[in-house]
Amino acid sequence: MIYDVIVVGLGAMGSAAACHLARRGMRVLGLDRFTPPHAYGSSHGETRIIREAYFEHPVYVPMVQRAYELWRDLEQASGTMLLRETGGVMIGRPDSDLVKGARHSAELHRLRYQLLTASEVRAQFPALHPENDMVAVWEPRAGVLLADACITAHLALARRCDAELRYEESVLRWEPEGNGICVLTSQGEHRGRQLVVTAGAWISVFFPELPLRIERQVLFWFSDAGAPEIFAPERCPVHLWQFDEHRFFYGFPNLGSGVKVAFHHGGQTTAVDTVQREVEQTELEDIRGALRRFVPAADQELRATTVCMYTNTPDEHFRIGRDPQNSRVLIASACSGHGFKFSPVVGEILADRAQSKPPRFDLSLFDTNPPR
Numbered sequence: 001m002i003y004d005v006i007v008v009g010l011g012a013m014g015s016a017a018a019c020h021l022a023r024r025g026m027r028v029l030g031l032d033r034f035t036p037p038h039a040y041g042s043s044h045g046e047t048r049i050i051r052e053a054y055f056e057h058p059v060y061v062p063m064v065q066r067a068y069e070l071w072r073d074l075e076q077a078s079g080t081m082l083l084r085e086t087g088g089v090m091i092g093r094p095d096s097d098l099v100k101g102a103r104h105s106a107e108l109h110r111l112r113y114q115l116l117t118a119s120e121v122r123a124q125f126p127a128l129h130p131e132n133d134m135v136a137v138w139e140p141r142a143g144v145l146l147a148d149a150c151i152t153a154h155l156a157l158a159r160r161c162d163a164e165l166r167y168e169e170s171v172l173r174w175e176p177e178g179n180g181i182c183v184l185t186s187q188g189e190h191r192g193r194q195l196v197v198t199a200g201a202w203i204s205v206f207f208p209e210l211p212l213r214i215e216r217q218v219l220f221w222f223s224d225a226g227a228p229e230i231f232a233p234e235r236c237p238v239h240l241w242q243f244d245e246h247r248f249f250y251g252f253p254n255l256g257s258g259v260k261v262a263f264h265h266g267g268q269t270t271a272v273d274t275v276q277r278e279v280e281q282t283e284l285e286d287i288r289g290a291l292r293r294f295v296p297a298a299d300q301e302l303r304a305t306t307v308c309m310y311t312n313t314p315d316e317h318f319r320i321g322r323d324p325q326n327s328r329v330l331i332a333s334a335c336s337g338h339g340f341k342f343s344p345v346v347g348e349i350l351a352d353r354a355q356s357k358p359p360r361f362d363l364s365l366f367d368t369n370p371p372r
């Protein structure tokens with residue numbers, strides 16, 4: 001059998017790519033070295049934030065708007081709740097990258113938003129205690145994606161559309177063969193006309209020349225026993241904070257497992273297969289310090305931790321494009337800690353590229369530095 005497309009890695013991006021390709025009637029083989037969804041890459045930890053007033057760059061706004069449509073479409077197709085809109089606040093000093101960037105995107109794309117003072121935030125969202133010189137950009141459509149359920153839904157729909165998905169099968173390498181590609185795995189060989197590589201933090205194994213930094217990130221869940229009502233999703237939006245030039249953290253309402261919080265960046269550089277999974281006492285103290293300052297009612301008993309990986313590019317924008325060494329190979333990865341929300345739209349972009357359709361979005365930001 002010669003597949004139209006072989007997808008390497010079935011995490012957030014690969015599951016979406018396999019789904020979009022298979023829904024278009026292409027013959028798809030998806031391969032993963034583990035059994036997704038799993039806890040070894042970048043997509044675990046129960047939940048991910050989705051937000052529209054994108055502080056990183058306004059070019060992401062039309063993409064995230066399309067992602068909202070595709071998440072809702074996936075909910076319909078799978079009969080599963082995947083996205084809960086809680087609203088979101090981006091909190092920092094008025095001239096911080098976070099506040100300035102979110103306002104810029106909101107203004108440029110005429111998004112609904114409000115600028116709140118610190119006392120307005122404290123009054124409306126009593127779990128959140130910004131300092132007096134901070135402000136917040138509130139946006140109504142931000143919310144929570146249920147990460148495992150999203151991947152499961154994409155994979156199930158891909159399978160329903162006749163994609164073949166093989167788990168616990170590691171891709172070792174590939175080579176050009178005639179008009180296609182031969183993929184060598186831990187189990188044998190597969191042939192396809194095109195390859196989509198969505199191997200997350202492992203992308204650097206296949207493309208060592210990519211200037212990527214794998215960063216260890218720790219997630220924490222705390223009890224809300226002191227004041228459960230203020231962490232309910234109706235009272236507590238998703239929240240992202242910039243409290244120093246280079247220090248960000250974020251948090252979620254309690255959706256049942258406790259109050260989830262984490263720093264965004266600031267983690268150790270790691271090798272992908274030897275990431276330290278144990279959490280240090282100093283890391284716990286560091287996050288407790290942020291909680292005591294900004295979310296004091298969550299400075300309670302620690303419920304759980306987990307370790308996850310960011311795959312960072314130097315400019316922290318994604319990389320989506322063809323491998324310059326082999327035009328049959330498409331790459332999508334390096335989502336620098338903010339890619340999950342986009343996974344269905346990245347899947348759609350990859351399916352368009354595989355079918356040589358013109359791009360729907362301005363993707364120039366993502367291949368300004370060619371992958372090799």
Ligand SMILES: Cc1cc2nc3c(=O)[nH]c(=O)nc-3n(C[C@H](O)[C@H](O)[C@H](O)COP(=O)(O)OP(=O)(O)OC[C@H]3O[C@@H](n4cnc5c(N)ncnc54)[C@H](O)[C@@H]3O)c2cc1C
Pocket residue numbers: 008009010011012013014031032033034036040041042043045047048049050169170171172198199200201202217218219262308309310332333334335336337338339340341342
């Ligand atoms: C702690 C944390 C918090 C985050 N928070 C957010 C957030 O709130 N909002 C947001 O939008 N984004 C967030 N992100 C970023 C987002 O989760 C990632 O950008 C996204 O999950 C990356 O998906 P991926 O498909 O590239 O990688 P993964 O989901 O890790 O998938 C890669 C897959 O490739 C497989 N694979 C690797 N090598 C091989 C091989 N040789 N053969 C076969 N299979 C292979 C792996 O097993 C894995 O399943 C966060 C990331 C982390 C780590």
